[in-house]
Amino acid sequence: MKELYISRVDIVIGFLQKQDITTANKILETDFLPLGHRLINVSTQIKWEAGELGIIDKAKHYGTLFIEEIGDFIQANVDEFFAFTKYAEQIATAASSFDQLDELMRYQPTLIEDEMMNILEEKLQEHTPDLVCFTIPFPGNLFAALRCSQFIKQFFPGIPIAFGGGYCNTELRSLTDSRIFKFIDFISLDDGEGPLLKIVKYLEDVIDIDELERTFVLENGQVVYKNKIPNTIFHHRNLPAPDYSGLPFDKYVSFLDVVNPMHRMWTDARWNKLTISHGCYWKQCSFCDVSLDYIGNYQNTTAEALVDKIEKIIEDTGINGFHFVDEAAPPKMLRALSNQLIERNVNITWWTNIRFEKTFDFELCQLMQKSGCIAVTGGLEVASDRLLAKMKKGVDIAQVARVTHNFSENNIMVHAYLMYGFPMQTEQETIDSLEVVKQLFERNCIQSAFWHQFTTTVHSPIGKDPQEFGIEITGPVFEGFAQNDLYHIDAQGADHPKFTKGLNFALNNYLNGLGFKESLQNWFDFPVPKTSHPKDLIESVLSQVGAN
Incomplete structure (x- = not known):
C-alpha cells in the first residue's frame, strides 16, 4: 500500500494542477488509486455531469480524497499540526498566554517545518531582502510564521522582521508579553501601508523610532506601542492593484x-x-x-x-x-x-x-x-x-x-x-x-x-x-x-x-x-x-x- 501511494502521488498532484481528460480516465481506472479510509467511503449518491466535465470532476474528487488520506497520515504520524490550509491552528486560537507557543518554539522543527524552511532559505538567498514581512490573517498562520522568523533570526540575524494582518489586528491589540520579540522586530496594526512605510524609513535612518505608526516594538525589554499622530493615511481609492508577482500559479492545486x-x-x-x-x-x-x-x-x-x-x-x-x-x-x-x-x-x-x-x-x-x-x-x-x-x-x-x-x-x-x-x-x-x-x-x-x-x-x-x-x-x-x-x-x-x-x-x-x-x-x-x-x-x- 505504501508503494502504491508513493507511485501515485505525483500523478494525482499533477492532475489537480492541470486537469486533463487522459489523466482523469487513468485515475478512475479500477485499482489505480489505493482504497484508503476516505476513498473506500466515497459517496455513491453523487450525480456527475455527462461527458468530459463529469469525468474530470469525478477524478478531481477522487484525487482530492487520495491526497487528503496522505494528509491524514502526515497528521497522525509525522506532524500533528499539519493541515492543507492551516498549521497549528489550535495553539494560536484563544492564546491569551504566550506560554505554550514559547515552549513549542523550543522544540526541534518537524519534518514539515524543515521543508518549509528549506524553501524559505532558498528565497532569502535569492532575494537578499532588507526586511521580511509576514501577513498573518488567521490563527492557523501564526506558528508557521514564528518558525520562519526563528529560522531567520538564527541564520540571517541581520534581517528585520515585521508581522501584520488580520490576526494581529484582531488578537494582539493589547499585547504586553515581550517574548514574541525574540523572533520578530515589529508588529503593525490595521492597514499596513502607512506603518510599513514608516518601518522602512526607520530602518533607513530617515526617521526616529518614535515616528512609527500603529506599530509594537521592544524598548528596554518592554513592549511599546508607537503611534505618531496624525497617521499616514492611504485611502482605499488611491491604492494600486495588488501585486501577485512571484506566485507559482501553475503549481496551485x-x-x-x-x-x-x-x-x-x-x-x-x-x-x-x-x-x-x-x-x-x-x-x-x-x-x-x-x-x-x-x-x-x-x-x-x-x-x-x-x-x-x-x-x-x-x-x-x-x-x-x-x-x-x-x-x-x-x-x-x-x-x-x-x-x-x-x-x-x-x-x-x-x-x-x-x-x-x-x-x-x-x-x-x-x-x-x-x-x-x-x-x-x-x-x-x-x-x-x-x-x-x-x-x-x-x-x-x-x-x-x-x-x-x-x-x-x-x-x-x-x-x-x-x-x-x-x-x-x-x-x-x-x-x-x-x-x-x-x-x-x-x-x-x-x-x-x-x-x-x-x-x-x-x-x-x-x-x-x-x-x-x-x-x-x-x-x-x-x-x-x-x-x-x-x-x-x-x-x-x-x-x-x-x-x-x-x-x-x-x-x-x-x-x-x-x-x-x-x-x-x-x-x-x-x-x-x-x-x-x-x-x-x-x-x-x-x-x-x-x-x-
Whole structure:
C-alpha cells in the first residue's frame, strides 16, 4: 500500500494542477488509486455531469480524497499540526498566554517545518531582502510564521522582521508579553501601508523610532506601542492593484472535497483576491468586530478605478476569475461595477460577499450575472426574525428569501452563513431556524451554507456589553498575548453545543439535495420541539412577490 501511494502521488498532484481528460480516465481506472479510509467511503449518491466535465470532476474528487488520506497520515504520524490550509491552528486560537507557543518554539522543527524552511532559505538567498514581512490573517498562520522568523533570526540575524494582518489586528491589540520579540522586530496594526512605510524609513535612518505608526516594538525589554499622530493615511481609492508577482500559479492545486457547486468555490479553480470597498457600510451587527478599523472604517472607490485594477491583475496573472473579499460589497457599487465591466467589455468570472439587501432586486441580479457574477455569499445567521432584530442585522427572513430567490433565478449561486447559539436563542428558535434553512434549500433560494456556533469577541458590541444580551463573560483571563474570543454563560438560552451534530447532519443532506421529506427530529438523537413554522413559509413569501 505504501508503494502504491508513493507511485501515485505525483500523478494525482499533477492532475489537480492541470486537469486533463487522459489523466482523469487513468485515475478512475479500477485499482489505480489505493482504497484508503476516505476513498473506500466515497459517496455513491453523487450525480456527475455527462461527458468530459463529469469525468474530470469525478477524478478531481477522487484525487482530492487520495491526497487528503496522505494528509491524514502526515497528521497522525509525522506532524500533528499539519493541515492543507492551516498549521497549528489550535495553539494560536484563544492564546491569551504566550506560554505554550514559547515552549513549542523550543522544540526541534518537524519534518514539515524543515521543508518549509528549506524553501524559505532558498528565497532569502535569492532575494537578499532588507526586511521580511509576514501577513498573518488567521490563527492557523501564526506558528508557521514564528518558525520562519526563528529560522531567520538564527541564520540571517541581520534581517528585520515585521508581522501584520488580520490576526494581529484582531488578537494582539493589547499585547504586553515581550517574548514574541525574540523572533520578530515589529508588529503593525490595521492597514499596513502607512506603518510599513514608516518601518522602512526607520530602518533607513530617515526617521526616529518614535515616528512609527500603529506599530509594537521592544524598548528596554518592554513592549511599546508607537503611534505618531496624525497617521499616514492611504485611502482605499488611491491604492494600486495588488501585486501577485512571484506566485507559482501553475503549481496551485484545485481540490474538490465537497462536490456541491457553490461549496467548491473556496478550493476549486483560481481566483484573484481583490476588495471593492474597505470595511463595512452597515457596521451595526452586534456579533461583529465593528469597533475595529477593517470593519468600521468604510471607504469606497470608483467603478472605473476598480476595473482598471482588474485589467492590471488579469494582465499580470493571466487569470480572469475574481473573488471580491469585502466584508459586504455595497449594492450601489456592484451596479456600477457591473455596468463598467459590460461597457468596457472586460470578461471576468466573479463572486463576492454581500448583505441580503432589498436593493438586490431581479434587475440588479440580472445585471450582475450579465457582467460575470456566478455566486454570492451572505449572512442569514440565526434565521429568526426576533434574533435578527436583536443582532441588528437589518434583514428579516422574508427579505432574505426574496433576495436569494432573485439571485438564484438569474443563475447566481448563493451560500448562506448560518449561526446557532446566539445569546438567549431557545431550542424552539434553533429548530425553527433549521426549518427555514431547509425550505430555502428546497425552494432553491440557496445552494450552500455553513453553520457557525456563536462566539463572543472582545471587540464586538456583545463583548463590550454582555449584560444587554443576557450573557455572563467567564474568561479567559488575559495574560499578555492574544485577546479576542471570550467564554460566556448563556443562562437564558438553550444548551447550544448539543445541537451541533444534528444541525450539520441535516445541512449535509440539504447540500446534496437530500432529506427534505425527513422530519427535523430525525437529525437529532435527543427530543427536539416541532417547528412552529408552516411548511410553506418560504413558498408563501415568494408567491407574494409573484402576485405583486
